[in-house]
Amino acid sequence: MRAVVDIGTNSVRLLIAEGTRPVARDMVITRLGKGVDQNGILGHAGIAATISALRRFQQLTAAHSITPTVVATSAVREAANGARFADLVRQEVGWEVRILSGDEEAAYSFRGAVQAMAGRLPEGPAAVVDIGGGSTEILVGTTGGSLLTGGSVPVGAVRMAERYLTSQPLAIGEREALEAAVKEKLQPLVAKARQANPRSLIAVGGTATTLAAIDLRMAEYDPELVTGYRLSENRLAELYAQLGKLSPEELGRLAGLQPGREDIITAGACILLTVCRLLEFGECAVSDGDLLFGVLSSLG
Secondary structure, eight states: OEEEEEEOSSEEEEEEEETTEEEEEEEEEOOTTTTHHHHSSOOHHHHHHHHHHHHHHHHHHHHTTOOOEEEEOHHHHHOTTHHHHHHHHHHHTOOOEEEOOHHHHHHHHHHHHHHHTTTSSOSSOEEEEEEOSSOEEEEEEOTTSOEEEEEEESOOHHHHHHHHOOOSSOOHHHHHHHHHHHHHHHHHHHHHHHTTOOSEEEEESHHHHHHHHHHTTOSSOOHHHHTTOEEEHHHHHHHHHHHHTSOHHHHHTSTTOOTTOTTTHHHHHHHHHHHHHHHTOSEEEEOSOOHHHHHHHHTO
């Protein structure tokens, strides 16, 4: 039995598995990366919430007598006090934290996505987009797992919401500024991905799975129903427009939207819609298999 913990910009997640079969999962929204884009450091509140979540996970992993592999992504990677945070986790929880590079994060996300979608993809290269809180990764490779091209850009749901959105419903000027910035920042990475001529697009990460859950009106999240669910470009545009018109209270009542994502889901939807349009795909397939599963598969 093995376990993986992902310390992300918006949430901390745990996966315990027997082979490739999930045995237990947990997720806590801690917003570790709040303010990193403006201040360059991890804030006290996010650090405290993350340490608390890790202690909760520690009880779960101890019950299975396993020590997890712990990875951290965009927020810890970019923060000036990221290494100090990793030291704090070692002191407080006893776990070593591996801070992933953008390329490593993309590679693990790709591996997890294509494995989860095995047998459900057309022939030819597949593109995987992973929208996180602080960054977006796009990677193209074969469905057998061989990587061809891709990378990471600092365009994430938390980062873009903090930079461009101050109101909900969105003000017209803020919506336009968000869309222009997302398009501009994604274009070089998308151009690189297009050179590999991908035949399909897989979307992973909290934005994609949440949009699928909203579209399915899920009262309780079901990863089996989410994996393989297809969102057309038109439906993504409708969801983005709908989300942008709702108040925080109305967003909080949406089935499928996890508490804590109300202020970032619209920015995330904008990113996914923009990727679909720039890559000229009429739809994307959502996968619950992502970085966690990619790291898990690398453990042998």
